[in-house]
Amino acid sequence: MKVSIITVCYNAEKYIKDTIESVLEQDYPDIEYIIIDGASTDQTLNIIQNFNDRIDCLISEKDKGIYDAMNKGIAKATGDVIGILNADDVYENQYVISLIMQSFTDGVSIVYGDIEYVKQDDLSKVVRKWRAGKYIHGKFKWGWMPPHPGFFIKKSSYKEYGVYHLHLATSADYELMLRMLEVNQLSNKYLPKTITRMRIGGASNVSLSNRWRANRNDKKAWDEHDISPYWFTFILKPIRKLPQLLRI
Secondary structure, eight states: OEEEEEEEESOOOOTTHHHHHHHTTOOOOEEEEEEEEESSSSHHHHHHTGGGOSSSSEEEEOOOSHHHHHHHHHHOOOOEEEEETTOOOOEESTHHHHHHTTTOTTTOOOOEEEEEEEEEEEEEEEEEEOOOOOOOOGGGGOOOOOOGGEEEEEHHHHHHHHHGGGGGGGGGHHHHHHIIIEEEEEEEOEEEEEEEEEEEETTTTSHHHHHHHHHHHHHHHHHTTTOOOOOHHHHHHHHHHHHHHHHH
């Protein structure tokens, strides 16, 4: 089975080399690597071009944001499975993709694992551990969600159930996982391993106002599917992050 890994980037010169090398070092033999750049104005493209012979698809053009870029990558992907690795993240080790692909046994549409947040300039310094745990139907109502950087899904599922909804801004990944798992109840498997090391930051968490807007968009995600969360769902969602910090 082929896997397509998509990296989206914009002015990512500081860390893009680490991300690319993390993909190229994987020991899985059938990886298609796609990079979607948003017309960077720094040295990002020059760095990417150093790896041209090992990148299967590179697009550099203006886009409507990170999820628009992800959708472009999904449209270009020819793999049976699709994973997304952001431009400042790295895989935990060179065996990650092999472990993921071994978990895609017959009938499994989604495989997800754990992630660790690390210091921006020190990948070995863990500041938060996200241990997702197994999914059971209804768990989203209790503030649960899997970590998007550790989430892999079959291309056929994107074709059948759709890609990222841009109008939901930074909640587009939350809505997609809600749609795939909670609404359409796709078969899934939890891999209790660290998949990705993610540098601290992120558009939805950089300020309280951004977090508030993200929570409002999370509610819109439920409204789109005419399903009702509990009144406390969106209170629990950030609270569930506290044990991730206490694990350190």
